Amino acid sequence: MPVLEQIVGGLLMLLVLADVFLTVLYARMGTGLISLHLARGTWSMFRMLGRAAGPRRGKVLSFCGPTILVLLVMTWGLGLTLGAAMVLHPHLGTSIKASSGPTSRDFITAMFAGGGSISIVGSGSYSPQNGWLKMFYLFNSLVGMSVISLTLTYLMPIYTALKQRNSLGLNLHIGTSQKGDAAELIAGLGPQGKFDIGYTTLVNLSDSLAQTKEAHHFYPVLFYFRFEEPFYSVSRVTNVALDAVALIQCALDPEEYQWLLGAGAVAEIHDASLLLLGTLQETFLPGGKAGAEFPNEPTRELWRQRFLHAVERLRSANISMISDVDTAADRYMAQRARWSTQVQNLAQSMLYSEEEIDPALVQAAGAVNEHSRALRENETQIRAQLQKNRHAS
Numbered sequence: 514m515p516v517l518e519q520i521v522g523g524l525l526m527l528l529v530l531a532d533v534f535l536t537v538l539y540a541r542m543g544t545g546l547i548s549l550h551l552a553r554g555t556w557s558m559f560r561m562l563g564r565a566a567g568p569r570r571g572k573v574l575s576f577c578g579p580t581i582l583v584l585l586v587m588t589w590g591l592g593l594t595l596g597a598a599m600v601l602h603p604h605l606g607t608s609i610k611a612s613s614g615p616t617s618r619d620f621i622t623a624m625f626a627g628g629g630s631i632s633i634v635g636s637g638s639y640s641p642q643n644g645w646l647k648m649f650y651l652f653n654s655l656v657g658m659s660v661i662s663l664t665l666t667y668l669m670p671i672y673t674a675l676k677q678r679n680s681l682g683l684n685l686h687i688g689t690s691q692k693g694d695a696a697e698l699i700a701g702l703g704p705q706g707k708f709d710i711g712y713t714t715l716v717n718l719s720d721s722l723a724q725t726k727e728a729h730h731f732y733p734v735l736f737y738f739r740f741e742e743p744f745y746s747v748s749r750v751t752n753v754a755l756d757a758v759a760l761i762q763c764a765l766d767p768e769e770y771q772w773l774l775g776a777g778a779v780a781e782i783h784d785a786s787l788l789l790l791g792t793l794q795e796t797f798l799p800g801g802k803a804g805a806e807f808p809n810e811p812t813r814e815l816w817r818q819r820f821l822h823a824v825e826r827l828r829s830a831n832i833s834m835i836s837d838v839d840t841a842a843d844r845y846m847a848q849r850a851r852w853s854t855q856v857q858n859l860a861q862s863m864l865y866s867e868e869e870i871d872p873a874l875v876q877a878a879g880a881v882n883e884h885s886r887a888l889r890e891n892e893t894q895i896r897a898q899l900q901k902n903r904h905a906s
Contacts, residue, residue, distance in 0.1 A: 578675075605617070715779060769833045808850055
């Protein structure tokens with residue numbers, strides 16, 4: 514059925530070209546016809562390998578992003594070659610002949626002829642004998658040059674955007690004294706309560722977050738570049754950024770720092786982080802968009818302790834705090850409820866632990882557990898003393 518074979522081959526070439534167009538030129542999340550499913554399938558395979566690798570999962574998962582790029586380029590090339598081979602196969606030995614000797618009519622030969630027609634360094638071993646096949650060869654050569662050029666143009670900026678994203682993560686990591694604690698970041702931005710110079714850092718942070726969000730829109734494959742170091746992750750970056758905004762707006766003295774609480778950079782950090790989280794979750798995570806969720810009582814108590822620890826750290830840096838800490842803690846918990854679930858979902862999808870993404874909250878959990886243990890021990894001692902007093906009386 515030569516006609517059907519040629520139709521299928523032509524459709525396959527159009528499918529590949531459409532995917533190249535949507536991935537490289539249109540450049541928006543969730544629009545690829547082949548690349549999107551290829552990336553998701555490869556990531557699923559690496560997730561299984563990562564779980565099996567245990568403590569070395571970070572090393573295994575770090576190869577996922579580059580592997581997707583290699584597979585994508587190979588898929589595009591193989592798809593175009595296969596489609597061209599299906600178009601040329603029925604004409605082997607008649608309208609397409611070998612430059613010397615007899616012309617084989619098997620499909621492997623058709624693959625070789627199709628690849629040669631697309632490659633800009635084709636051997637020219639097989640040549641068309643009629644007009645429309647000559648035009649098809651010319652079309653394939655133009656397609657080959659275009660796809661190669663577009664692929665190179667696509668690959669290089671990916672690593673530029675990846676470098677910018679990693680720089681953002683590293684800057685925040687260093688800014689938190691390598692602790693992943695937003696309170697450390699704020700204390701460093703406002704030593705002795707002076708935020709005039711530190712405000713420039715907030716402006717740069719808001720700009721970097723906006724660039725990172727748009728970089729994931731242009732290059733969705735960035736999502737699958739997962740490194741061993743958790744401070745490079747989008748989960749850690751957005752968690753620190755959003756926690757810093759919540760602490761600034763809820764913990765700082767509103768009379769002394771009114772200008773900072775209403776500053777545009779602070780609002781931009783909050784909005785850019787939420788946009789980044791929401792976009793990634795809607796595109797890549799099962800379940801789609803997630804909004805604010807009301808936490809249970811243990812989680813609320815954990816967030817409260819986190820807030821109180823942050824307040825103490827900021828006070829030790831001579832930063833004026835709000836007088837009504839209890840009300841401020843409630844406001845902090847309300848803000849945190851807007852984004853905590855999205856950060857956790859993203860972290861879990863990338864196989865990061867809570868300790869890696871939010872070490873400050875894990876530290877607060879340790880303090881809560883220690884306090885609970887002390888209360889239980891104290892209660893046990895009181896009961897033992899009461900029982901002893903009963904026996905004595």
